[in-house]
Amino acid sequence: MTRRSDKKIRGPWARPIANPPLTLPVFLAYCQIAAALRPWNRPRSKFIAILQIQEDCYLPIYSQAAEIFLMGTWDRRDYSPCIRFWDDLARVRQRDQIEALEKQQAIFFAEPGQQLDTEAWLLADVVVSVPPRTRRQAEAALRRFGMPVTERDVGILLSETWSRLDQAFQSRRQPTLAIERLRQHRRITDTSTSIYEEPEGPTLDEMHGFGPLLEWGRDLALDLADYKAGRIQWEEVDSGVLISGPPGTGKTMFAGALAKTCGVPLIYGSVSAWQSAGALDEHLKAMRASFDEAKAKAPSILFVDEVDTFGDRSERDRSRGYLRGVIAGFLELLDGFNRRKGVIVVSACNNPQQLDPAIRRPGRLGQHFEVSLPDDHARRSILKYHSGIDLDPNHVEQFTVATEGFSGVEIEQLVRSAKRSARRRREDFAATHIVGELRPASELPPEYLHSVAVHEAGHAIVAIEVGFGELVSVKLASHIMLGNGNQVGGTTYAMPRHVRRTRTAYLDDIAVTLGGIAAETVVFEAFFDGAAGSHHADLNAVTRTATLLEAGLGMGHTLVVSDNAPSRLEYLRANDPELRRRVHDIIANEFERAKDIIRNRRAALDEIAGRLIQAKSLSGDDVREIVERHRRPTVSLAKLPRSIGA
Structure with missing residues (x-):
């Protein structure tokens, strides 16, 4: 009880202080200082402290709060505390240090990200990083001035700048009138930065189709909880990640879900919005504003959209100098432990290959997750x-x-x-x-489904016979057809992660790809038009592979190779009749090989197709069991009786 009584005596609200006046924002800043200097909040304590404020270091407010804190530790009414800004100018700094040493008590303030030299660490008894004002402090400030604690008013006290709070909460004005003015005249934020104190939308547990990225997000939420509880240091938290994927895959929604799950504010920054600010100086200023906003709300998540808009500094054009300046500024903001302590940068783009390699180095945006369209x-x-x-x-x-x-x-x-x-x-x-x-759909006729089942069974049988990868499954994906067509069947293989392929392996690939139309030809004496036309169609795929063998890999008639870019190979094939003939021969030979395999495994083909129509899906083990069961017994001439061979 005595300890609680002593604590009350030292509070600025326990006794009237004429100068400086105790306004609500001054009280709010006092709470920050008192929390940072709790061990020195005792009568006649002697210390020199440097407080590095991790949000807008607005000295008119912080100096008043520091003065109240220091005067509360001394009984003398004529006491003049030493409160200064840690100046980089040596002459000014020396004068302030002399005064601090004479009084044996002082508080210096440093801005966010300000680099402190060894002189600061030698002089000060304590260097404290003061986190941004908290919800608990805002609620205490409202209660201290007899105001109801509402979510809206707490949000105002946390989001408004110190200068606007100082202008609103004047000593001659009732606090209720001040907060009402702030409600009516909310701050207009920069168009490049929007803050969502409580992001709307799903949590990570309600998100689907993001694979390993969700696990990373859940781990981050646990790490942030440990960091806020003081169990781990900031350097143990993943502070940067790159997300790439086609438009509309939910990258922005993921950032909101991540912030909501982690329980931290989300700050939105767009590279194109920064760029629209104007010339290089304005561009950099807008970019810094987003990072400063995130640091003021730390721990927080800064979502940087369209990061591939930065481009690559190796590009040579008229805007190269501008581009180098922008990327250098972005790297400076990403780098360093103190520079963005408490800020997780989540960047998103559509084309990661266009991003400058320096941005993706460890410590910046070292981790990269690709987000595909949902399954x-x-x-x-x-x-x-x-x-x-x-x-x-x-x-x-x-x-x-x-x-x-x-x-x-x-x-x-x-x-x-x-x-x-x-x-x-x-x-x-x-x-x-x-x-x-x-989209309108219609039921597929039985004969159509039968032809698809035969096609997919053909792929599977040839794959098993030539030892192509590991067959995973064979499926009839759908029994319905949309007006503009859709994939009705599919065969899936698991390929080795690390493999060196020879010409034989590429020929096996071609044979398996032709297995579908080979089965159609054996069963129906013709194949259907779905085998060609689109980029992923079977005949289109084998044509590219055969051309690559002959002209791009040196595995054909010559070791001389050309650029194996698809467009280059297509040009060569179209303009070189001899190359076109060799490509045709490869495809024709593998087509005959695939048909021979199907003829020898016709009974297995029929059973696989029939069961596929009934069950819609067969596992690779099911297909292999059917093929093995239908293998024809063979007779070796080497083991014929002597009487037959004589």
Whole structure:
């Protein structure tokens, strides 16, 4: 009880202090200083402290708060405390240091990121990094001045600049009037920076389709909790990551979910928005403003979108000097322990290959995660999140097929359109409204499904016979067809991660790719038109591989090679009749080999195709078991009886 009483006596609210006046922002800054200098908050304590403020170091407020703190440790009314800014000018600094040593008590303030030399560490008894004002301190300030604690007012005290708080909370004005003025005249922030104290949207546990990136985010949330609790140091926290992927894959939504899961503010910065600020100086100023905002709210997440817009400093054009200056400024902000302590930089881009290599070095944005379009399960999960509806089994296949290649944003738009349709009809929102927004579909006839099953079975059998990778599964992806076509079947292989391929391996690849049309030719005496046309079609793929063998890898008639870029090989094939003939011969030979394999395994082919139509999917083990069971017994001439061979 005595200790609590002593603590009250030393508080600035225990006795009237005429100068400086105790306003709400001064009290808020006092709470920060008192927390930082708790061991020295006792009567007649002697110390010299350097406080490095990790947000806007607004001296008119902080100097008043420091004066109240120091005067609270002395009973003399004529006491004049030493409170100074840690100046980089040697002459000014020497004068201030002499005064501090004479009084044996002083508080110096340093700005965020200001580099302190050895002289500072030798002079000061303590150098403290003062974190930004906290929610608890803001709530205490409101209670101290008899004001109700509301979420909106706490947010104002945490987000407003010190200068605006100082202007609003004047000593002659009631605190309730001051906060009302701040409510009416909210600060207009820079267009390149937006703060979300409590990000809306899902948490990481509600996100789907992000693979290892989700695990990284969950680990970061645990590390941040340990950092805020003082169990680990900042250098043990991953402070930079690069996310790449096609537009609409949810990179921005992931940043919001990460901030919400970690319980930290999200600051949004866009490279294009920084660039729009104007000339190089203005561009750099806008970029620094985003980082400063993040440091003021640390621990926080700074999301930098379109980071590939920076480009690469190796590019040679008229704007090269401007580009080098911008990237150098960005690297300076990324580098260093103190420079962005408490700030996790999450950067996103569509084309990571265009990014300057220096940005992706360890300690900057060293970790890189690629985000692809959501798979079948992820798309259904995204639909459930946005609509709250579990699709009927009759609708699942149509949704899965119709949304193939959809991003999370497109699924959200689909749900929005379905809800609008329900409102227009004055009906309760249901799965039928979602299905109604999908592309039209029709049931595939049995003969069509049979031809697809034969095609996929052909790929699988040839792969097993030539030892191509590890067969994982064979599927009929869908029993329905959309108006503009869709993939109905598929065969999946697991390939070795590290392998050196010879000409034989490439020829096996061609044979397996031709296995589908080889099976169609054996069963139906012709193959269908789906084997060519698109970039990923079977005949297009083998044509590229065969051209690569002959002209790009030195595995054909000559060791002389050309640039193996696809466009270059296509040009050579189109303009060199001899090369085109050799490519044809390779494909024709492997086509015959694939057909021979299918003819020898016809019984296995028929069983695989039939079971595939019934079950829609077969595992690699199932297919291998069928092939092994149907192998024809062979008779070796080397083991014929002597009487037969005579």
